Amino acid sequence: MFGFSATAPTFDGFKALRHLGPTNVSYLAPVGKGLTVQGGIFASLIGYDSLYAKDNFNYTRPWGADFTPYLMMGLNASYSFNEKLTGAVFVINGYWHLANANSVPSSGGQLAYQASPHVTVKETVLWGSHQTDTSLKYWRSLSDTIVERKGDRVTFAFEYIYSSERVVALGKPRALMMASQLPIHWTINKRWSATVRPEVFWDRDGRWTLARQTVKAITTTVEYRIPYRWTNTILRLEHRWDDSRGPDGGFFRGAEVAPGVIGLTPTQHLLIFGLIFTFDR
């Protein structure tokens, strides 16, 4: 589940916190053009996709999104240097906001540059310990690069995530995760839109998913929106093909092959129906 770690213990009080989305307080400090300081649980600076399907192009999220933070808990400060360049720094409790790997905070920063009225480039980095041994050599690093082009009707983006850490284990092996996606979104008219999202995800050492696997996926979505005053009803029909290979790869299939063990198969097709109702005042 998002917010929790596959390898680190759970944060005390997670039962209450897991029900909270962004819950924070911002202060616009009178520094230069205005420095915004925000504290609490806030939307992660890493990633292209939101935790909430209503804010995404597709109903299901990409692999890279599921294994990077959706939310962060701590402090951040952001500042616009000029019309094109914005920077942000943050200090958070850890990679997963509901995990308690240790008491050492993680930190990072972001630079976003608007190369043209339609093109934005963003680079975010995160650095921090995600193990009980908090020595610097065991810290996890993450880089997230996003290039987005937003046109009147067509939006496409490219995202590349790289993360690595040396594991406290015999031989101190280095664990590695990479993810990339290329969503293309076409707004046909006010109500109809379509999206195709090819992606690839590689958890070389099974540190993020607990399964050493390489996943390729293509997600295709058709969306129909019914805006009515301050409500919006979103209907999505989606097809998703996933292919997981590697020593521990595969998707569940059929019945148990042994007591308590479901069989695995490398490919999976999903047909998804989504209904999202929102209101905003």
Add this chain to the structure above:
Amino acid sequence: MNNQMIGITGVFALTFFLLVLLHWFLSLGRPKRGRFLRPTAPRGTFQLKTKAVEDESPNVSQRRDGPHKETEGEPSSIKATPARCIIAAIIGATFLSAGALAQQANEIPPKPANAAVVSYVIALPSRSASSTYDPSAELEPKSSEPKWHYGGFVDFGYLLDFNHPLNHLFRSRGTTFHVDNLFVNMAGAYAKKKASEQSRWAPDQ
């Protein structure tokens, strides 16, 4: 027709019914349009309603708020009478309680193991002050005090898995991992205010 199909049909029918009910209720008291053309008002009386777009920096926005630009409905001209508020509250409570029930029925304690574990979360979503796209913020008049915004959502999903796994799980996933079952993936409500020079503090929940 098995119980599962009946359940899916029932939820969709209930949702449709509530939308129709909402539509009907909001249309109460609204004058019906005649079939015939009416003379238009003199041009001089026409007032262009515009709102100043807030001068936002382009990119602080790049938080993980999702890429989708929401298509907003027109601002409501209907006043919030007590009766309308009650109806809206009932409909909202129905959606949220459905979410809560679904969560109770499917709650599994989180395990520090393979990601495919817990079901869904009642979350309080919001876009941060530096959101990629915040329609309400863009429409905020420059001169006036920032307003509070509130809202909510409910998200139903059905993932038909052609592998039909017995455990109904999408392996190695942290979100939308329930397959072959109708599920309330998320539901939530929020209230937020944008920080500005007039009001520098801004809570968001």
